Amino acid sequence: MMASVTNKTPATPRQAARRQAAVDRRLDTEFFKALADPTRARLLACLVKCGRPCSVTEVAACCDVDFSVVARHLGLLARAGVLEAEKKGRTVWYVARCAALSGRLRALADAIDEWCPSGGQGDRSGDRCGCDKGEC
Amino acid sequence: MMASVTNKTPATPRQAARRQAAVDRRLDTEFFKALADPTRARLLACLVKCGRPCSVTEVAACCDVDFSVVARHLGLLARAGVLEAEKKGRTVWYVARCAALSGRLRALADAIDEWCPSGGQGDRSGDRCGCDKGEC
DNA sequence: ATGATACTTGCATGATGGCGTCAGTAACCA
């Protein structure tokens, strides 16, 4: 995952922004938005610690917000890839996708460490411009 | 970081929510809010890839938003611990705290993996109630 | 069929947040 390559120091922020690197792809704001709400964080932690599929009704018992709010949050977390949903009959079973979640976090950490001065910096010659401005 | 312990399967989400574990502390919503905006993500990626302290003016040249917006975002990222700010004269130099950033991400990944079925589950007898409801 | 359970969806509301404009402050330069 972390190739050993030559260090190439970027000159300016503009030139740095031009480079399309792993860190750009890994900084998925939709993913972070899903984790940026206190209620959702509580629900996610609950499901992670529970370690088994739970219904919306079960999870809602751990929260002071309305049932419909919990249902909406769980659906959002599932769409973000953080939870897995399976409908059986009239109940929906949600389970935390722990491996996928920690995998995404580690992938971003790796992508950042590639640029870290104390870490293994690399040759970015293969990276392409990620800037939306032509002259950048 | 990951102690080898006995597996204790939680019974219900309520009981799971009671347990105050590392994953609760690591799910810092303020931290994720800082990363949940596209403009901030772009600025952060720019600074990570640049690998050196940059002034607000420099970074603003990589973005289509107003200068004041960039200045606000950089200040927010610095307050979130993602950037480090140093004022010299009239210019503020921002640099990405890569090690701190990836460290936080890995710490959360570790905290999640502790509860992952395929990972090393553990004895949570030392964990305390994290629920805000008395009966929980 | 009747009722209960489990969830979804629409709507109103209040709060939060991103953005641009502009005025203000502080440091540097000539």
Next chain:
DNA sequence: TGGTTACTGACGCCATCATGCAAGTATCAT
């Protein structure tokens, strides 16, 4: 001292979103 540069802070506008309520749908039990 006057002007420029670099940034900060105070608004106001607007979009998004979290929440609660209430109505609706689908499934299950009797």
